Amino acid sequence: MFPTKDSIIRLLNVKWSSDYKHVRLFPDLATQTAWFKDQEIFHLENCSYQRKDSVVKAPYGFDSLAYYNYVAYYNDEKWYYAFIKDKIYLSDKATSLVIETDVMQTYMFDMFFGDSFIERRHCPQYDSKGRPIVNTQPESLEMGDMYETIKSYKSTSELSPYTLLTAKGSISQMIQKYPNLPDHMPPPITTVAQGIQTGLEYLILDARSDDDDGQVDDGGGNDAKGELVNVNDKVLSFTATVEYWCSHFGIPDYSNLVLAIIMVESGGNGTDVMQSSESRGLPPNSAPSTSKSIEWGVEHLKNMLTSASSNGLNDWSAVQAYNFGGGYISWLKGKGYNEHTTSTAEEYAKEKANGSKTNYNNAYIIRLTGKDWRYSYGNMFYVLLVQRYIKQSAKDTPLSVPVDTPYRITQDYKEGIHGGIDFGGRTAGVEGDNIYSAGNGRVTYAGYHKSQTAGASLGNYVCVYHPDLDIHTGYAHLSSINVKVGDTVRTGTKVGEMGNTGDSKGVHLHFNAGNGTGVFGPYIDPTNLIGVKRIGE
Known part of the structure; x- marks a missing residue:
């Protein structure tokens, strides 16, 4: 890494050292960044140069820095983390x-640790001191005396059609427990070692790539009729059948949506390609043909669209109801919600599952929401999965204005002087105007910003990362916050209300933007991102 100008340096005290006997793991980059920000004790800005594995020259006395054992510094659009190995008195x-x-910590998310399977002799789960046994044979590997459970896994009764199953003994007996598996599965493969059949069988099901990202919306608008993207040839082969049944049931404009649903439900594999037999009160995977599955699925979708429309809800509410069932639409209406969002789906699934969670290792959803779990009722991410294959309507600007119109701009962005745009309230000096997310994304910070630099507190602050643009937007000086870290938001989701918290001289919104997943900059000019004019233009 080369030195860069204007490094930001944080001084901290951590409970691990460079022997790596103790490490702290994080589920994603945003959580790691937020955690280290919360641990910050001392903050240095505008440091001229910073070299990796070198020396930080701090303008403070030796005794005042005695407590610190760790630094985090921001160079070249990345946070680097380092141990303080020595302190040298200069003056x-x-x-x-x-x-x-x-x-x-520095390269945690630049590396990938895959799962592995090692067969060893049976051993106790814990040693005499109550510590987990991580090696069944002595291998001179040390384990710290402190440990933390980061993830736990349990079996699920809902397996997707892109799964590797392994079982000791007969896998055919095991898969009888999972009625949602496709009916076209190949026979299990028995493993052989040195010419002798082992007790381990495995079964490989069809896989789908998680690399092609479609445009994602969290439920707002009515773009369910958008252009079809990223589907495979198997799904496209059903186009004529889908168009026929969509026309038959009076929803000819929704054929692309139906094809996207097929992509999510089966990838075009098997007979019950829309997984629609349950909508008829029949067992899973019991549609007698692909045509009948599509007929039933389109009819079910038509009923959900009709119900959503009659209740004043958007099309995405109907799409989520295709997965949850029609009760979701009634629930939305009863709760006073006027549209589906990922947050409403999560709330509904939590209620139906009585809070029970299950592991959900979908790489696309993890990348989009930061969550590797879901509630054990339906799939609360169903709309996000379908939207992956429906291109949303284009806008004139990448992001939207975060306040209601008409709006007042009271201060422009000015590089090095003012790192954002200030919006005044509709009534000067009065708090409470709604503040909205400028785009689709994930909340990476939601709380009160404490700054070590005098006059630089952002007060109640929300930061949203927009993965489709790889930028983040910030909303500062709020009087209240309506979201939490990890929430998935869409364009227009209310994130808080305008206020005067932190180092602010009056009621306003300070709106900023920056590249990547950062939370507090470095900032870029958001003017063209949201399509506003500068003062006087």
Whole structure:
């Protein structure tokens, strides 16, 4: 890494050291960034140069830096983490900090740790001191005396059609427990070692790539009739059948949506390609033909669309109801919601599952929402999965204005001086105007911003990362916050209300933007991103 200008340096005290006997793991980059920000004790800005595995020259006395054992510094659009290995006295007002990169924290999300299967002799789960046994044979590997459970896994009764199943003994007996598996599965494969059949069988089902990202919306608008993208040839082969039944049931404009649903439900594999037999009160996967599955599925979708429309709800409410059932539409109406969002789906699934969760390792959903779990009722991410294959309507600008119109701009962005745009309230000095997410994304920060730099507190602050643009937007000085870290939001989701918190001289919204997944910059000019004019233009 080359040195860069204007490094941001945080000084901290952490409970692990460079022997890596203890490490802290994070589920995603946003959580890691937010955690280290919360641990910040001392903050340095505008440091001229910073070299990796080199020296930080701090303009403070030796004694005042004695407590710190760790630094985080921002260079080249990435946070680097390092241990303080030594402190060198320079003068009463200057100290050199000798640092060594913490490779685990710095490169945690640049590495991929795959699962592995190792067969060893049986052993106790815990040793005499109550510590988990991680090796069944002595291998001179040390384990720290402190450990933390990051993820836990349990079996699920709902397996997707892109799964590798393994079982000791007869896999055919095991899969009888899972009625949702496709009916076209190949026979199990028995493993052989040195010419002798082993007790382990495995079964490989059809796989789908998670690499092609479609345009994603969290439920707002009525773009369910958009262009079809990223589907495979198997799904496209059903186009004529889908168009026939869509026309038959009076929804000819929704054929692309139906094809997207087929992509999510089966990828075009098997007989019950729309997984629609349950909508007829029949067992799963019991449609007698692909045509009958599509007929039943289109009719079910038509009923959900009709119900959503009669209740004043958008098309995406009907799409989620295709998965949850019609009760979801009644629930939305009863709760006073006027549209589906991922948050409403999560709330409904939590209620129906009594809070029970299950592991959900879908790479696309993890990348989009930061969650590797879902509630054990239906699939609360169903609309996001379908939207992956429906291109949303294009806008004139990448993002939207985060306040209601008409709006007042009271201060423009000015590089190095003012890192955002200030919007005044509809009534000067009065708090409470709604503040909205400028685009689709995930909340990466929601709380009160404490700054070590005088006059720089953002007060109640929300940050949203927009993965389709790889930028983040910030909403500062709010009087209240309506979202939490990890929430998936869409364009127009209310994130808070305008206020005067932090270092603010009056009621306003300070709106900023920056590249990547950062939370507090570095900032870029958001003017063209939201399509507003500068003062005087």
